[in-house]
Amino acid sequence: MNDLNSLFEPIAAESVVDLVANQIENLIVQGILPEGARLPSERELSEKFDVSRPKVRDALKRLEELGLLHVRHGEGTFVAQLSGQAMTPALIDLYARHGMAFYDYLEYRKEQEAFATRLAAERSTPSDKAAIAEIIEELKQAHEAGDLDTSEQADVRLHTAIVNASHNAMLIHMMRSIYDLTQRGVFYNRRYLRTVDGSGDSLLQQHIRIADAVMSGDPGEAEAAARDHLDFVEMSFRIGEERERREAFAKKRKLALETTAASPGQANGRPSK
Known part of the structure; x- marks a missing residue:
């Protein structure tokens, strides 16, 4: 929790409550303080802001009244759930029963990710690139x-x-909900992609290509890499679904042949004598 102290900066004396509240609001709107994040204690915030604890308390109370923070007595102050679920459980179940919705999801995600990846190539900071590079190493290992x-x-x-x-606040908040659905396996499980990419080599190389384009500051290549990756995901699932369909028919044919072989006199609808 002490690590969050570095997010806050000393502020001037005038309009202290406003300034404290605004600084916390900015961290929330930029996605730096995500939903559910626990804020430091009033004492820690007071020391970091270099203002009195009553001023910090007033600012936190104001943000709580605005629905941005949630106080859990005995636990602390947390960023409230702001964006909500991307879909209700009933809608998720409905989509699960109608497979074409999955491709709508991919279509939406492809456009948003392509845009976000282009922006990332243009705007990513050294800290952003370091975080991406660290995750790529983890993927490789x-x-x-x-x-x-x-x-x-x-x-x-x-x-x-x-x-x-x-660094687009709207994209950050919207895609966080989409990735939450992905992580919970609502639309697909990553392992299903191995129906095409049995070793996982292609997925790894696609992620490396995306990361390299972002870190080298190449917007066009970054966008193309993101689109190619989602195209691969879509192709993999279409191939996987077709394989499952063929296997289902193959099992039915096998069962029909076994049944016919066991009762040869019933072929062509004629009862045995």
């Missing part, structure tokens, strides 16, 4: 070790880090 769980987690964190590097 997990791939070499065959650690699928770590790969899945790092995959989502990489896409999140790239969107964060776009």
Whole structure:
């Protein structure tokens, strides 16, 4: 928790409550303080802002009244849930029963990620690039070790880090909800992609290509890499679905042949004598 102290800066004496509240608001709107983040204590904030604790308390109370913070007695002050769920549980279940919704999801995600990745290539800071590079190394190590769980987690964190590097507050908040659905396996499980990419090599190389383009500051290549990656995801699922469809028919044919062989006299609808 003490690590969050570095997010706050000393402020001037005039309009102290306003300035404290505004600084916390800015951290929330930029996605730096995400939903559910626990703020430092009043004492810690008072020391970091270099203002009295009553002023900090008033600022926190104002933000709580605005619905931006939530106080849990005995636990602390937390950033409230602001963006809500991207979809209600009922809508998620409905989409799960109607497979074409998955491709709508991919279509939406492709356009948003392509835009975010282009922006990230133009706007990413040294800190953004360091975070992306660290996740890429984690992906490489997990791939070499065959650690699928770590790969899945790092995959989502990489896409999140790239969107964060776009420094577009709207994209950051909207895509966080989308990635939450992905991480919970609402639309697909990453392991299903291995129906095409059995080794996971292609996925790793795609992520490396995206990260390299962002870190080298090449917007055109970054956008193209993001689109190619989502095209691969879509192609993989279409191939996987087709394989499952063929296998289902193959099983039915096998069952029909076995049944016919067991009762040869019933072929062509004629009962045996």
